[in-house]
Structures are given as C-alpha cells and as structure tokens.
Amino acid sequence: MKHFITAIFFCFSVTVFAQIDKNDILFTVDEEPVMASEFVRVYNKNLDLVKDESQKDVDAYLELFINYQLKVKEARRLELDKDAKYIREFTNYKSQLTKNFLSDSKVTETLVKEAYDRSTEDIKASHVLIRIEETNTDTTQVYNRLLELRQRIMKEGYDVVKNEVHNGKTVFAEDLGYFSVFKMVYAFETAAYNTKIGEVSMPFRTRFGFHIVNVTDKRPSLGEVTVAHIMVANNQKDTLLVPETRINEIYKKLQQGEKFESLAKQFSDDKSSSSKGGQLAPFTGGQLGSQEFEDMAFSLKDKGQVSEPFKTDFGWHIVKLIGKSSIQPYEKTKAIFENKVKRDSRSKLINTSLAKQLDEKYKVVDNKDALSYFETIINDSYFKQAWIVPVDLEQEKIFLTIGTKKITYGDFAQHLFKIQRTYANKKMSTKALINSIYSKYKEDEVILYNKENLEFENEDFAHVLKEYRDGLLLFDLMEKQVWNAASKDTVGLKAFHANNKDNYMWEDRVEGVILSSANKNMIEKAIKLLNKGKTIEAIEAELNKDEAQNIISTSDIFELGDKELPKDFEFKEGISKVYEHNDAYHVIMVKTVISKSHKTLDAARGKIVSDYQNQIENDWIKSLNERYNVKVDHKVLKKVKSLILN
Structure with missing residues (x-):
C-alpha cells in the first residue's frame, strides 16, 4: 500500500510539471523572471517538511518565496557572491555535491553491499609485509620470497617466522588483532575476508608493498546496544557538589533497591535523556564520542545489568543495559555505507568504471601516436626530477579530445613535468611510465569534464546547487543585515527590551x-x-x-x-x-x-536578541519590497493553484 501511494504521488508530481509550460513566468523581480516550475518544485519539495499550516497555503507560501527571492537579489546587489569566503565555501560544497552525483551506480551498489556484508563479521589476523615501491614492476623476487614464508607459516607457525623476519624497516610481521570493514586498505581487507580461518593467503599487493595475511579467527560483529545512563556532569552550578561523590551516592541508592529510571529523572545532568529515565538512542561501536562509554556499554551482558560508576570526559556515569541487537538491516544502513565507500580507496573502482562509461558518452578520441612520441622524449633525467619540456614540442597539437574539450601536447607535457617528483629514483621503462601516467590522466580528465558540465547535464544537480548557492548567499546576508545587527546594536537592544518588558x-x-x-x-x-x-x-x-x-x-x-x-x-x-x-x-x-x-536584559538576552532580530527582519523586508518592483502574473498563479490544489 505504501508503494502504491508513493507511485500515485510521483505520478501526480509528474503531471503537475507536465502541465506547466517551461516558459511560464510566475513573477518578476525588477524584470528578472522567476519560473512557475521552480515555485511548484520547491513547494512540493517542502510541503511535508513545514509544520506551520499557513505555509502550506499557496498564497502564504508565495509571499515567503517572493521574500526569499528579494533577499537573494539584495545579496547580489551587495556583491556578496564575489566575497572570497563565499566563493571558497560554495566551491567546497559544489565539490562535495559533485562526488555524490558522479558514480557508476551498479558498481557502487555492489561495493556497498559487499562492505555491509563484511561489516557483520570481525576478523583476527596477522600479516607479513615486504615493502616495495608502488611503481616498481620488478616483483618476482619479492613474490617468491613471500611464497616461501607462507609455506613456513603453515608448517612452523606464524610466531616463528615473525621473530625471524620482522625488522620494522623493509619487512613487517605484525599481529593486527580484530578488525572489520574500512579498517584496512581495500586490497588487504579483501584478501583477509577471502581467507579462511587457519589459512594463509597467497601474496597480494597494496600501495605499501606485498603481503600475506594469516587469519586466525572470525567472529560476529558487536552489533547495536541500547542503554540508559545517569550522568553527573563535571561542571556544576553548585560549587560544593563533587561529581564523584554525587555519583557514588546515587550508586548506593541503586544498591539499596531504588529504581534506576527514577534516579535518572531526579539527578541525571543529561537533560536530553533524564526525562526518559536516562534511556539513550541505540548506537553501534564507534558512533559515540566517548570510547570509555562505548566500552562499558558493550561490556554489559545481561538485560538490566548496571555498571559501577565510571568517568568520561563529560562526567561520571552509571549505565544500565536495556538491550542488544545484531547489526542493522542493509536498507537501514545503506546510505551510511555508501558514503564510506565513496571516501574509501575502493572509490577508485567506481571512478574507473564511470570513466569507461563517459568515454562513450563524450566520444573520447585518443591519439596513439602521441603516446609513442612522449615515450621518445622521456629519459633517465625524469627519474632524477631533472626533466624539462622540450623547446621544440608542438604545444598546440591535439593530444586528447573529450566532448568539446581539446587537450594538447603542451597540456600533457606540463602534467608530466609537474608530477615527475612522484617517480624520483623509480625503476621502470619509459613505455610503462607513459602508459601508467596516461591511463590515470585520461581517467581524471574525463571525470573532470563531466564535473564541469554536470550543472548543465543533470537537472537534479542543478536544482540542488542553485538552492545551496542562494541559501549560502542568504545566510551571509542575514548575518550581516539581521543577526549581527541585532546582537551588536546595544542601544537598540536596550530600547527594545524597555518597550517589551512584560514579554520577559x-x-x-x-x-x-x-x-x-x-x-x-x-x-x-x-x-x-x-x-x-x-x-x-x-x-x-x-x-x-x-x-x-x-x-x-x-x-x-x-x-x-x-x-x-x-x-x-x-x-x-x-x-x-x-x-x-x-x-x-x-x-x-x-x-x-x-x-x-x-527579567533583566542579561537574564533574557537570548530571547530578547531573537525577538529583536525578528523585528529588524520584518522592517528590512518592507524596505526590500520598496526597493524592488515585484510583478505577479495572476493568470499563471491561478494555473499553479489549480494544479497544486486539485
């Protein structure tokens, strides 16, 4: 039934947009048009979020929307969009938002599900690592050495090999304890999860070198725990109250049979939970800001078990176990795992897959002759960071074409010049060098081209970006015109308080x-x-x-x-x-x-400042309506109302 209702709502939304002409202008602000489709989109998006019923009224919402547009117009008039801080914050947000829209959904889904499945299990392992540079292609000797050590571990035991080979410089043999997903680099994690208990993996490579991993145990993950707590904060208004003394007093009362929930209501300084008998929302390992609290919570075994008093950075606590549950269902945690996957080293797999798709979309044209040419102009000086771009290089010759973007020989040569320090003292052929650099360069450039054009190719991305762009401008404007004005206007604040004393x-x-x-x-x-x-x-x-x-x-x-x-x-x-x-x-x-x-001004400052800000904002909006000419097309408004309300 839920899915059926969702489908009806979706179809209704599509119908609304289908019946509004893309050229319908709902209103103008000094001749600058605001489209009806934008108003309907924002209205429908926010409809379920607003608690004030008046904001669901189309006319009332239109007034809010017009005020919003007036503020954005004012922010641009004041050139807040040219402020360095604004540009930096917007650029950072756009970069982060772009990452959410740039991915191969099938590959991402596979990696997310894999990460979730692995999160249900902890692995106990040890490993042997032989350090070798990532660019070193001469690996046969290292690989064979690890094969020998693998055989020895299976016959003689890990500790014997560890004591003999570990030097902490080129060879590392270490016990890793228990770990789970995202704790190791992806290649290592994969090898560990694919190795059975009591077995040693075949040699594999990570950016650190070659490893073998010895898996000694696997156990279910800790899952989720729900507890209640009583907290006595470190900072007390009553200077005579000693937190440790008070928590021990409460603990004695518990031992005398008094109810945990009742004592939490009476004495816990955690106001967010005290009224609920101290109960906290369920959490998993690593979710809270206190390791001491987590350790104590997960150490409790029986439902209703109560800990002894213990200290964290926040104060003194007593914890009661309400319940434990296994790891949360996939659908409930999917978004969390997706964010982690995109930040993890496995994101390279997503980028590579995406780049292959974009190759076809943008009709990428390679120049094979160019690679052969660059192989001839690279020499040993490159590995000594002494290579320079040849004077006779044909700078404008086309090296790579991505959509409408032309990348030249000069562009690639400058890239080679900038990254040569990465290959200092490496040993590899010029062919291997050029192919390796080109593969990554092409992938990055294709994805960059997609990023640069995303706002024009993806309507959802464009909408979200515009909302943030305008919202950030609005924040800066409100801070300048309203919030700071109220808090810094000492005279005005005093006068406002004097005229409204009975409200405080x-x-x-x-x-x-x-x-x-x-x-x-x-x-x-x-x-x-x-x-x-x-x-x-x-x-x-x-x-x-x-x-x-x-x-x-x-x-x-x-x-x-x-x-x-x-x-x-x-x-x-x-x-x-x-x-x-x-x-x-x-x-x-x-x-x-x-x-x-x-109340004095100091005693009620927070509420007074807030109310004064509201007055300043209301007066300011009146002035904006006088500054800018707003014209509403009532025929289009009537059309919008009929579509929204019917």
Missing part, C-alpha cells in the same frame, strides 16, 4: 534545598531534624550512616515549572510538606520566595 518575566521562584529519598520515613525524619534547626550537612551525616545513601540534597534557585519541583508545589517560605514526585519523596526547605518579576 521570571515565574515565581524559590531559593532553597530539596531533600530527596525513596523512603518516606527518611524524609519525615529529615523534617524533624530541620525543625530542630539542624544544618543540611548534619542531616545528611545522621541519615546516611553506615555507608547507606538514604537521602540526597540539592541546593539551587528553582523556578515554577522546573523538573525538580513537584507540579503542585506551594511557593512559601519554610519547610514544605512531603511531596511524592518522580517515584521518590521530597521536602523543600525554602529560604526565600522570589515573586514573579521582570
């Missing part, structure tokens, strides 16, 4: 101490001690004897609505009644009640 109010607050316990009797004892004038420190000392953690205190200023306060809390000075809240009992000793009052 403190709710009723209390300064005091909350005493909390899972045991109602303990809270009642605490009340008696408070009535006797005992200090908080004395009360804790008396009620938390014999290493028991019966009660915890929290000192602060609490505002109406704070999660620490019971919903029916009565704001008055003195010792409160006993409240039941978050599965525990609480008494609040209120030192001072602070009535509802106006």
Whole structure:
C-alpha cells in the first residue's frame, strides 16, 4: 500500500510539471523572471517538511518565496557572491555535491553491499609485509620470497617466522588483532575476508608493498546496544557538589533497591535523556564520542545489568543495559555505507568504471601516436626530477579530445613535468611510465569534464546547487543585515527590551534545598531534624550512616515549572510538606520566595536578541519590497493553484 501511494504521488508530481509550460513566468523581480516550475518544485519539495499550516497555503507560501527571492537579489546587489569566503565555501560544497552525483551506480551498489556484508563479521589476523615501491614492476623476487614464508607459516607457525623476519624497516610481521570493514586498505581487507580461518593467503599487493595475511579467527560483529545512563556532569552550578561523590551516592541508592529510571529523572545532568529515565538512542561501536562509554556499554551482558560508576570526559556515569541487537538491516544502513565507500580507496573502482562509461558518452578520441612520441622524449633525467619540456614540442597539437574539450601536447607535457617528483629514483621503462601516467590522466580528465558540465547535464544537480548557492548567499546576508545587527546594536537592544518588558518575566521562584529519598520515613525524619534547626550537612551525616545513601540534597534557585519541583508545589517560605514526585519523596526547605518579576536584559538576552532580530527582519523586508518592483502574473498563479490544489 505504501508503494502504491508513493507511485500515485510521483505520478501526480509528474503531471503537475507536465502541465506547466517551461516558459511560464510566475513573477518578476525588477524584470528578472522567476519560473512557475521552480515555485511548484520547491513547494512540493517542502510541503511535508513545514509544520506551520499557513505555509502550506499557496498564497502564504508565495509571499515567503517572493521574500526569499528579494533577499537573494539584495545579496547580489551587495556583491556578496564575489566575497572570497563565499566563493571558497560554495566551491567546497559544489565539490562535495559533485562526488555524490558522479558514480557508476551498479558498481557502487555492489561495493556497498559487499562492505555491509563484511561489516557483520570481525576478523583476527596477522600479516607479513615486504615493502616495495608502488611503481616498481620488478616483483618476482619479492613474490617468491613471500611464497616461501607462507609455506613456513603453515608448517612452523606464524610466531616463528615473525621473530625471524620482522625488522620494522623493509619487512613487517605484525599481529593486527580484530578488525572489520574500512579498517584496512581495500586490497588487504579483501584478501583477509577471502581467507579462511587457519589459512594463509597467497601474496597480494597494496600501495605499501606485498603481503600475506594469516587469519586466525572470525567472529560476529558487536552489533547495536541500547542503554540508559545517569550522568553527573563535571561542571556544576553548585560549587560544593563533587561529581564523584554525587555519583557514588546515587550508586548506593541503586544498591539499596531504588529504581534506576527514577534516579535518572531526579539527578541525571543529561537533560536530553533524564526525562526518559536516562534511556539513550541505540548506537553501534564507534558512533559515540566517548570510547570509555562505548566500552562499558558493550561490556554489559545481561538485560538490566548496571555498571559501577565510571568517568568520561563529560562526567561520571552509571549505565544500565536495556538491550542488544545484531547489526542493522542493509536498507537501514545503506546510505551510511555508501558514503564510506565513496571516501574509501575502493572509490577508485567506481571512478574507473564511470570513466569507461563517459568515454562513450563524450566520444573520447585518443591519439596513439602521441603516446609513442612522449615515450621518445622521456629519459633517465625524469627519474632524477631533472626533466624539462622540450623547446621544440608542438604545444598546440591535439593530444586528447573529450566532448568539446581539446587537450594538447603542451597540456600533457606540463602534467608530466609537474608530477615527475612522484617517480624520483623509480625503476621502470619509459613505455610503462607513459602508459601508467596516461591511463590515470585520461581517467581524471574525463571525470573532470563531466564535473564541469554536470550543472548543465543533470537537472537534479542543478536544482540542488542553485538552492545551496542562494541559501549560502542568504545566510551571509542575514548575518550581516539581521543577526549581527541585532546582537551588536546595544542601544537598540536596550530600547527594545524597555518597550517589551512584560514579554520577559521570571515565574515565581524559590531559593532553597530539596531533600530527596525513596523512603518516606527518611524524609519525615529529615523534617524533624530541620525543625530542630539542624544544618543540611548534619542531616545528611545522621541519615546516611553506615555507608547507606538514604537521602540526597540539592541546593539551587528553582523556578515554577522546573523538573525538580513537584507540579503542585506551594511557593512559601519554610519547610514544605512531603511531596511524592518522580517515584521518590521530597521536602523543600525554602529560604526565600522570589515573586514573579521582570527579567533583566542579561537574564533574557537570548530571547530578547531573537525577538529583536525578528523585528529588524520584518522592517528590512518592507524596505526590500520598496526597493524592488515585484510583478505577479495572476493568470499563471491561478494555473499553479489549480494544479497544486486539485
């Protein structure tokens, strides 16, 4: 049913575009046209993303779209598109976006599925590497040497060979431990995954040299884990609160049988999870920013098991295992693996396959005679970084043709000159050198030509690029005209605050101490001690004897609505009644009640700046409407409405 609905929506979208003439102009900004097809495309794209129902109204959305175009027009008038920072950011984005559109989809799919399949298994292995330059073609001796070592490992064992041959310079024999996909270069990874447990691979080559890999074990990957945690942050508002002491107090309460979820709600400083009893979203190895946290989470074996307190860079934690699951389904993780594949060395396979397709698309014409010619002008000086381009080289002679692009002898000669340091002190024939360089050069040039023309050949790419180009301009413009203007305009900000004071109010607050316990009797004892004038420190000392953690205190200023306060809390000075809240009992000793009052500019700066920015933006948009002449073609608008709404 889901696929059927998707198909209907797709057909509807196609119908909409089919009925709008590509030359239909919806409106102009100072005679510059904005096409109806662009408006419909953006409207349909954003329809499911907007939460404000008014933005789904065509007229309301058109007003937003016109304002957007006015801002882009203003940004260009101010020549923000010529700013060096803008050009650099846009170029970087275009380069990254281009990579997402340049690939052989069949080869990519195969490599992505292969990477996913490998991710389900960890391999334990050791290897022997004999270093040899990537350009060295005389490899027979090295290959045969590794064949001998392979036989010895199978007969005598790896450790014997390792101790004899490893020198850390030209020969490396190393235990690698467990690893999985993307941890090694692709050729090594492939050899390891294709070798059975207890076997040694045949020699194979990577950019480091020749290897043999000895696989000793394979195990299922760790998969995914779901945990809850209680965190006491390193930085505390209460300077008397020691994080390690507080986490140990909480741990004692857990050992006394109090609920993990209740303690998380009361005391965890991770506000994003405390209201959910400390539960975090599921994660896999390497996903979090704390290795210590991951190690502890994955070390828990039984559902409901709770760790001892441990420290990370963020603070002190206690972790509870909610559940573990095997690796996620392929379709759920496909996009993640595709991004990794495109950044990995195996991306070369995708580029090579793509270049072959583009050869046919752009009708690439080779000049075989050119390669023979370049073989004759290369000599030993090239391998000493002393080669120069011959004076009598026919610079303008055509070397390679890609579509409408002509690459000359001079272009290729300059490329040879620039990269000769890569081949310094190498040993190879001039024929092998030229063929190797040309193969890579041609592939790169074909893909470069595709990149340069992608915006004109691929409509989806052109749309995304335009959205980012305009969006980046808009960001720079808003930063200059609105955001910075509001935050730096001290006088204007003060005046805005003074004129809108009633919008920035403190709710009723209390300064005091909350005493909390899972045991109602303990809270009642605490009340008696408070009535006797005992200090908080004395009360804790008396009620938390014999290493028991019966009660915890929290000192602060609490505002109406704070999660620490019971919903029916009565704001008055003195010792409160006993409240039941978050599965525990609480008494609040209120030192001072602070009535509802106006917030100072500093106290509400964030909200005030935001509201002031909105006012500046609204005034600015009015001025843009006065600066630029906008004309809407209402006949085209009517057509657009009928297509969208019917």
